[in-house]
Amino acid sequence: MSSFKTVMDVFKLLDKSNCRACNEKTCLAFAAAVFQGKRPLSDCPRLDAETLRQYDGFVEKKPTISDGMDDFVAQLKKQIRQIDLAEAARRVGGVFANGRLTLKVMGKDFHIYSDGKMASEIHVNPWVAIPLLIYVMESAGLPVSGEWVPFRELKNGAERNGLFVQRCEQPLKKVADTYTNLFEDMVHLFNGQRVENLYEADISIVLYPLPLVPILICYWKPDEGLESSLNIFFDRTVEKNLGVDPLYSIIAGIVQMFEKISLRHGVPGA
Incomplete structure (x- = not known):
């Protein structure tokens, strides 16, 4: 066996x-x-x-989401070589020039070449590289609708929502509770946009992990004995522009990035 x-x-x-x-x-x-x-x-x-x-039915160990990621990225790069990057650029909100597709990841330029190689001004780990490559190959290219929904209301999101809360929303709330410059960094370092009066949150920030995949982060400060709260919302079109599994991956990668930023600034407990 x-x-x-x-x-x-x-x-x-x-x-x-x-x-x-x-x-x-x-x-x-x-x-x-x-x-x-x-x-x-x-x-x-x-x-x-x-x-x-x-x-059939056998794995050697209980799998984790990190297992085999490097091999997964390598296979996706091979598939990238077979697609028309110029067509993909028009579909996913990027620019094709000089043999490479350039698009914005968290406001930073990220380049994908016809031979599958990738380059960026920032470090992009497999948690981000995998959904990025899937986005380029499979995104439907739908325009953003402006309808915000929580992760659990996305197709196939309900069954993964517990893990999403545990790995994404709760760790980011912990960072927000201790790192006072978190939301300023989102705006100034990653081209985030402040928005007002959404869900009566104290702070609301829109980020673009990918050109057609905006996320809304809402944070409620502690108040009269109530602890703080943080929720992440997604545009309804993400179901066809990315999908739940790669969406989870890229949000988890972003949260890891903010955890590392807070640690570099000496935030205790982050």
């Missing part, structure tokens, strides 16, 4: 046709779902009975 150590162990078994018979957009997305325990391998109709007998 065989088992999987990484996402790529699953991916190697597939025919890479991206036929969508499993209802995932790509074979790579299906492999990730199998490795994370969300889908059985038998959901791929193109695998033979012997392969299914040998592998």
